Amino acid sequence: MSPGRRTVVNLVLIALIAGSAYDIVRDQEHWPFSQYPMFSGVWRSPSFSWLRLFGVTADGREFPLDANRFIAPFDQSRLPKALRRILDGRDPDTRVRQALAECLARYEELRLQDRHEGPRLAALRLYELEWTIDPEAANVDRPDRRSFIAEVQP
């Protein structure tokens, strides 16, 4: 290994360690560097809330889009967090309706590609659900509270 190449490699090694150490010490994230904060908080409350999309069929029946195949490439972790950020940002009413319209279009696109078995939708609704955590997780489909946030139609 030539001295020049060894210097380049050493700089790369130092960059990996320094970049990681910076984010760990500062408790910050600069992807792909990170302080890896997932699940680091303490859960004390037996209840929690989560944003969830519901499809509405032509006969008015509602069902939760609680599988990733309905909302791909989003997933059940990323989409609710993205929608939360939109709701917490500027002009939330307009922007969340635009976001839901895109989710509805994507649902339909996936349906036409046979990527899920869901019916054609007459509307898409966003709710905030709240559960008291059940020791058997038996109330997944029966949240304690459901707050309507927005609706879009095709």
Added chain:
Amino acid sequence: MREIVRRWDRFWFAPAPASTLGTCRLLFFGSLFLWQWQHDFSAWGRFSSVFWMPIWLFETAHVPQLSVPAIAVVQALWKASLLMSAIGLFTRSAMAVAFVLGTYLLGLPHNFGQTQHFDTLVVFATGALALSRAGDACSLDALIAAASGRSSSDPPDDGEYRWPIRFVWVAMALIFCAAGISKLRHSGLEWIASDSLALLLLRQQYHISDGEPLTRWGILAARHGAVARTLALMSVSIETLFPLALVSRRARVLLVPAGLAMLVGIRVLMGPTFEQFMMCYVFWVPWERVTAALRGRIAANKDVQAHDEGHEIAKARS
């Protein structure tokens, strides 16, 4: 100071066989190619700016959200580069392309509301390999060079074949350790001593993760507070102490499989999809020893076979 430099050099650049790094390259890129083969990133191009919340890297470098057809082209090139990197054809160029395009594609979803952490190690590993000479063995390039007489089929041991593997080790250790420190910083020992993990295991059953838990065993673990607290203690211990695996062979024997078991446990009990992270475990296997053991066993079998055949012939003659 001189001692520190000497130890640094020995850790990163002690001569190592090319075949070990070559095997790691083959298995890492091969498994990544198979894992990503069906995955389609192009749909990220269809969402409007309402969803676009760029992360630091994309914002600073002004990396745009490409259109659906453009992402489809990028991912086709990326997958081709993964395959070429695995088989070792135009290896250095293929690995460089795999790193640049992979950083874009793997980073792209994080610009849509949430940064997840399953792929950072893949980006680091690909980056190290892109700079390395991992194509010097176990590759079509090496076979072609040997056939044309341009190089020997078995290059001598060199520090070039050590540092990329150690790079992945250190990156993995930093990730595990950072996760452990985060828990202790934000929650302290309460993360272990409270019912926090039990509640977390139950919460994950409510369709809130990027992947569904593979089983409902999390409910069983949560039912027994002592089990959940033991799992919490083990998780924080494995994560925080993982850097010891870099410097102690004994710690490595314990912590490396324990870290893998923890990732499998997270997938099984909680859902988050760490499969790509697990692929990087190929860098912990001493492939030169595995190969030597296999060769020894094959040679021993041949000896036994030859001995038996000789015995049969002698018996027939007598």
